[in-house]
Amino acid sequence: MSSFDLEQYISNYTGLTKVKRLIFAAENSKELRSEAARLAVKQLKTGINTQLYKEVLEKFANDLNEKYDEAWVSSVDQEAAKTLEKLEIELNSFRTNLIKESIRMGHNELGDFYFARGELQNAFKSYLRTRDYCTSSKHIIHMCLSVIKIGIETGNFNTINQYVQKAEQTPDIAEGQDKVAVSKIAVASALYNLESKKYKTVAKKLLECDVSLGDEFNDVISLQDIAIYAGLTALATFDRRELYNLLDNSSFKNFLELVPLVRELIQDFYESRYTSALTGLDRLLPELVFDIHLRDHVQPLYQKIRSRSLIQYVSPFTSVDMNRMAKVFNTSVVDLEKEVATLIQEKQIKARIDSHNKILYARMTDQRNNTFQRVIDLGDSYIHDTENNILRMNIMKHKDFAVKPLRRTANKNQMMM
Amino acid sequence: MDQVVSLIRDTKEADLDTLKKTLESVLEKIRGNTHGVTNALGQLDPSKHSMGMVYLLYAKSQSRDVDPSFLNNVEFFLANLHGKHTQKAASRFVQVCHIYTEICRDNALYSRGIKALTTGLQRFRPSNDFLTPLHADVLCLCLKAKNYKAGFNLIENKIFDIDPNATGLTPKDMLLYFYYGGMIYIGLKHYQKALGFFETALTVPAFALNAIMVEVYKKYMLVSLLVHGKHTGLPKHAMNIVQKHMKTLCSQYYEFATVFGSGNIDNVDKVKKSFEDNEETFKSDNNLGLARQCMQALAKRNIQKLTATYMTLSLADIAKNAGLNNAAATEKVLLRMIENGEINAVIDQKGGMVSFGEEVQAFDSPQTSVILETRIDQSISLANRLKNIDEDITSSNNYIARQLGVREEAYSDFERGPSSNRGGGIRRMFEYFR
Numbered sequence: 001m002s003s004f005d006l007e008q009y010i011s012n013y014t015g016l017t018k019v020k021r022l023i024f025a026a027e028n029s030k031e032l033r034s035e036a037a038r039l040a041v042k043q044l045k046t047g048i049n050t051q052l053y054k055e056v057l058e059k060f061a062n063d064l065n066e067k068y069d070e071a072w073v074s075s076v077d078q079e080a081a082k083t084l085e086k087l088e089i090e091l092n093s094f095r096t097n098l099i100k101e102s103i104r105m106g107h108n109e110l111g112d113f114y115f116a117r118g119e120l121q122n123a124f125k126s127y128l129r130t131r132d133y134c135t136s137s138k139h140i141i142h143m144c145l146s147v148i149k150i151g152i153e154t155g156n157f158n159t160i161n162q163y164v165q166k167a168e169q170t171p172d173i174a175e176g177q178d179k180v181a182v183s184k185i186a187v188a189s190a191l192y193n194l195e196s197k198k199y200k201t202v203a204k205k206l207l208e209c210d211v212s213l214g215d216e217f218n219d220v221i222s223l224q225d226i227a228i229y230a231g232l233t234a235l236a237t238f239d240r241r242e243l244y245n246l247l248d249n250s251s252f253k254n255f256l257e258l259v260p261l262v263r264e265l266i267q268d269f270y271e272s273r274y275t276s277a278l279t280g281l282d283r284l285l286p287e288l289v290f291d292i293h294l295r296d297h298v299q300p301l302y303q304k305i306r307s308r309s310l311i312q313y314v315s316p317f318t319s320v321d322m323n324r325m326a327k328v329f330n331t332s333v334v335d336l337e338k339e340v341a342t343l344i345q346e347k348q349i350k351a352r353i354d355s356h357n358k359i360l361y362a363r364m365t366d367q368r369n370n371t372f373q374r375v376i377d378l379g380d381s382y383i384h385d386t387e388n389n390i391l392r393m394n395i396m397k398h399k400d401f402a403v404k405p406l407r408r409t410a411n412k413n414q415m416m417m
Numbered sequence: 418m419d420q421v422v423s424l425i426r427d428t429k430e431a432d433l434d435t436l437k438k439t440l441e442s443v444l445e446k447i448r449g450n451t452h453g454v455t456n457a458l459g460q461l462d463p464s465k466h467s468m469g470m471v472y473l474l475y476a477k478s479q480s481r482d483v484d485p486s487f488l489n490n491v492e493f494f495l496a497n498l499h500g501k502h503t504q505k506a507a508s509r510f511v512q513v514c515h516i517y518t519e520i521c522r523d524n525a526l527y528s529r530g531i532k533a534l535t536t537g538l539q540r541f542r543p544s545n546d547f548l549t550p551l552h553a554d555v556l557c558l559c560l561k562a563k564n565y566k567a568g569f570n571l572i573e574n575k576i577f578d579i580d581p582n583a584t585g586l587t588p589k590d591m592l593l594y595f596y597y598g599g600m601i602y603i604g605l606k607h608y609q610k611a612l613g614f615f616e617t618a619l620t621v622p623a624f625a626l627n628a629i630m631v632e633v634y635k636k637y638m639l640v641s642l643l644v645h646g647k648h649t650g651l652p653k654h655a656m657n658i659v660q661k662h663m664k665t666l667c668s669q670y671y672e673f674a675t676v677f678g679s680g681n682i683d684n685v686d687k688v689k690k691s692f693e694d695n696e697e698t699f700k701s702d703n704n705l706g707l708a709r710q711c712m713q714a715l716a717k718r719n720i721q722k723l724t725a726t727y728m729t730l731s732l733a734d735i736a737k738n739a740g741l742n743n744a745a746a747t748e749k750v751l752l753r754m755i756e757n758g759e760i761n762a763v764i765d766q767k768g769g770m771v772s773f774g775e776e777v778q779a780f781d782s783p784q785t786s787v788i789l790e791t792r793i794d795q796s797i798s799l800a801n802r803l804k805n806i807d808e809d810i811t812s813s814n815n816y817i818a819r820q821l822g823v824r825e826e827a828y829s830d831f832e833r834g835p836s837s838n839r840g841g842g843i844r845r846m847f848e849y850f851r
Contacts, residue, residue: 344726356729356770372780379792384613386799387575388620390806392654394578395622401581403588405625 006032009287010039015219016118016153017292019043019052025290026060034063041066048076049118080117087113104133111146124150137170141181148188152220157195164189183213187221190229191293199301200237206230207246211254221293227255228284229294231262235269236304240312243270274309274328281305310339311349320360322353333358421447422457425469433468433505440472448476455486463494467502470494475509478516488526491517495537503541507585510541511550518554527562531555535571542584546577550590556597565604572598572614577802592618592629599636603707608643615640616652623656626666632702634663638670639707643714647678669695673708677715685740688715716741716750717759724760724773732769744769 006025013021019040026036037060044053050073057068091106111126127146134140144167151159167185172178190205209226234246246252247266256263261284268277281302288298306329313328314320326336340360343349350363395401421443428436447454454477461470474494477487491513503510514534521530538551552571559568576594579586595618602611615637619630641649648671651660664671676691692712699708719739723730732744732751741747751771754760761774810816 341726345722352728352773353726353730354728355731355734356768356772361728369780372785376788376792379789379796383792383795383799386803387577388613388617390577390799390802391579391617392620393806398579398581401579401586401588402622402624403592403627403630 006035006039009290012215012222012224013218014215016049016115017219017221019049019056020153021290021292023056023059024292026063028289028295033060037063038066045069045072048080048116050076050080052118080113083113084110100133100135104130104135104139107133108142108146115146115150120150120154137172138178140170141167141172141178141185145181145184145188148185149220152188152191157192160188160192164192179210179212180214180216183209184217184220187217187226191221194229194233194293194297197297197300199233199297199304203230203233203237206233207249207252209255210251223255224258225291225293227259227262228288228291230255231259231266232294232301232305235266236301236308240270269305269309272312274313275330277309278306278330307339307343307348310343314340314349314351314360314362317360318362320351322358322360325360421469422460425461425466428469430502433502436468437506440469444472444476447473448479451477451480455490458490463497464499467494467499468506470498471503471506471510471513474513478513488517488520488529492529492533495533495540498537498540500540500543504543504583507583511585514551514554518558521558522561525561527558527564528567530558531562531564531567534558535567538571543580544578545574547584548576548579548586548591548594549584550586553590553593553597556594556601560597560600560604563604565601568598568601569605572601588621588623589627589629591621592627592633595621596629596633596636599633599640603636603640608640612637612640612644619651619659620655623658626658626662630659631663631666634659635667635670635702635704636707638667638674639704639711642674642677642711643707646714646718648674669698677711685715685719688712689740717754720751720754721760724762727773729770729772732764732771735771 010018010022010025022036022040022043026033026040029036037056040056041053041064044056053073054068057064057066087106087110091103091110094102094106107126107130111123111130114120114123114126124147127143127150130139130143130146134143144163147163148160148167151157151163164185167173167181173182173185176182186205186208190202193199193201193205206226206229209230211223213223213226215222230246230252234243238246243266247256247263247270256266261280265277265280265284268274268280285298285302288294291298310329313325322333322336322340326333329336331339337353337355337358340349340351340353344351344353350365351360352363353360421440424436424439454473458470458473458477461473463470471494474487474490477490514537518530518534521527534551534555538549538555539545541551542549555571556568559565559571579591581587595614599611599614599618602608602614615633618633619637621630623630638648641647651663673688673691673695676687679687689712692708696705696708699705716739720735723735723738730738732747735751736742736744736747739747739750741750748764748766751760751762751764755762755764763772763774765771
């Protein structure tokens with residue numbers, strides 16, 4: 001855990017997500033609790049979100065040696081009230097003059113202001129109001145991104161999906177001219193798919209990202225994050241050919257350069273060096289548990305990657321010595337046997353275990369037998385279904401033939417209606 | 418009384434409907450005259466006077482204490498009745514039969530009843546495609562007598578059609594038939610077939626639930642555990658009301674099935690616990706035996722899974738994985754399974770090891786071709802049946818009218834002449850053909 005450098009990690013982010021990630025880290029780690037809380041407060045003091053400032057101070061009162069800064073809060077609040085008034089007056093005057101572009105800008109500024117104050121619902125409303133005043137596809141994308149950002153912060157994933165689709169329809173995105181915007185939308189879509197556990201889509205979406213995104217989206221995600229997410233989801237879902245394409249993908253190479261560990265991981269996996277791949281995964285783990293988006297998915301993803309390694313390991317052999325296999329996968333033979341048994345029962349590995357000699361034998365499926373079995377089963381179900389359906393058809397001919405409620409209860413129902 | 422008898426004798430086939438009305442009206446009067454009725458029954462011939470005899474038998478069955486001669490009368494009638502005529506008085510006939518069945522059931526005259534009713538049923542039904550209310554009666558007696566063989570012959574004959582008018586069949590009779598039939602299949606250990614019967618019962622059209630359906634559903638769940646190892650759910654065409662309410666009505670079964678079907682080998686203990694939790698329910702529903710068989714099947718199923726996963730495994734490990742108590746018990750179960758040909762395995766008692774062979778079924782015996790041939794024959798005859806149904810439908814008036822988009826009124830308009838304004842449909846039809 002000590003290898004994890006919070007300060008360096010958090011410097012990748014800006015804005016609200018920085019604070020949220022710090023709070024998240026503080027909640028989930030005892031060692032980093034006070035440091036994360038301190039950094040969060042420090043970050044909050046540079047902004048105007050006094051509400052969150054109060055909450056953080058209350059929550060981590062025991063871990064902070066900092067006192068609640070009354071003067072700062074009230075001055076910021078006063079300042080904010082003035083700004084709000086000013087913005088509203090401006091917006092009203094734009095409205096009376098009916099200048100579309102200015103009205104849009106006005107709503108946008110108001111939205112940005114609410115966002116900075118942490119009033120996400122109001123910000124959402126303001127951003128939505130700009131919808132009617134969008135004149136170019138750039139405007140629409142801007143509007144969509146603003147809404148998506150709020151969706152991400154509030155965890156409202158349906159909104160994200162809705163506005164990702166909307167943005168994808170604009171010419172700038174569809175034709176892929178604006179690479180930064182394309183990347184942003186791709187990230188948003190990936191986050192949505194991550195939430196619905198469609199890991200393969202996540203990987204594919206993230207591969208659409210371009211490194212020119214730079215730090216522009218740092219209030220949501222860092223380039224390193226993209227590399228890690230994409231790497232893990234790809235490892236869990238891609239087959240060998242797809243992995244090869246991923247390593248060969250010139251634009252994604254730039255991402256992988258940022259996180260050499262992930263690149264090595266994919267390389268190892270592709271070249272079947274499972275021991276180092278699995279240790280690599282373990283080294284990555286401490287960082288991942290602090291990731292706001294990935295945390296819930298680390299476990300299933302790791303599980304999947306492990307299963308895939310096992311499957312891949314046994315695939316070329318007709319028999320495998322499980323003692324050696326256990327060494328490669330860094331576990332005991334007994335545990336390995338259990339893991340493999342589960343995979344066999346899920347029909348992911350076609351093999352049988354010789355538990356006595358600890359050898360795994362590949363299993364040849366007898367196509368002829370299988371076909372016979374399937375033909376007989378199909379025939380049975382056809383006969384059964386057809387017979388039943390003929391009877392049903394004949395029953396249907398008699399309209400009145402059905403189980404009916406007793407007359408007494410029928411009356412009661414009518415009365416109730 | 419004599420009048421009635423002579424009336425029955427003299428009525429020609431064409432006038433049966435009038436006779437029915439008359440008999441309905443005098444029913445009250447002849448009911449009191451038990452002695453007369455018995456006499457009259459002796460004078461009539463079932464093959465000619467079925468209709469009249471049905472009413473006389475009905476009258477006799479309604480008297481306060483039923484004469485022992487009633488049984489003989491009914492049996493004589495059942496053995497000789499005239500199908501078409503009896504169908505005209507179906508509902509009364511069915512009532513007579515139900516009463517007869519009750520008497521047989523309460524006096525343990527099972528085999529006598531089964532024999533008489535089976536003959537009667539064969540004469541009474543329009544063809545062997547049809548279900549009659551007597552079916553359920555016969556099966557009920559079979560179950561009571563534990564004479565599953567007798568019922569087996571009856572339920573093996575597939576039901577394709579119903580005719581409530583000719584046979585007086587009610588939905589209740591149908592549910593009972595498939596319920597009893599399924600139980601007989603269970604008794605004979607034909608679980609797959611039992612499942613099919615229960616499924617049919619649960620897909621009978623319904624606007625309300627009745628107790629039979631609930632009982633059917635409980636057994637359905639347990640049997641589907643036996644057959645498929647999990648609860649497969651109802652077919653899509655089951656009525657909404659069944660799909661909706663059964664979960665709550667049979668919640669304990671549902672819970673048991675869910676645990677049972679979750680598939681992990683290590684959940685044997687959970688299944689055991691669920692079984693013990695619900696044992697009282699199973700017992701009070703008379704399903705305890707079935708539930709116990711599920712538990713046995715679970716161990717077997719787990720062992721079968723192991724054969725697909727392992728080549729060798731120690732007895733102790735098998736016991737652990739299959740949820741059996743100890744190695745000795747496991748050995749017993751394994752032995753029985755090997756004897757029944759359910760698994761292919763060799764036990765090494767010295768080392769406590771079991772080696773599993775590949776599956777035995779190789780599909781290279783003459784039996785395989787017999788199996789296939791019977792399936793093919795069945796399929797062909799079903800296909801023919803479907804073809805006939807299809808022809809019937811495509812040549813029916815309703816269908817043709819619908820196809821052409823012409824309502825009946827269009828025909829009548831056409832007859833009235835082309836001047837009518839409302840003949841658009843039929844004119845369109847002609848233009849279409851031009």
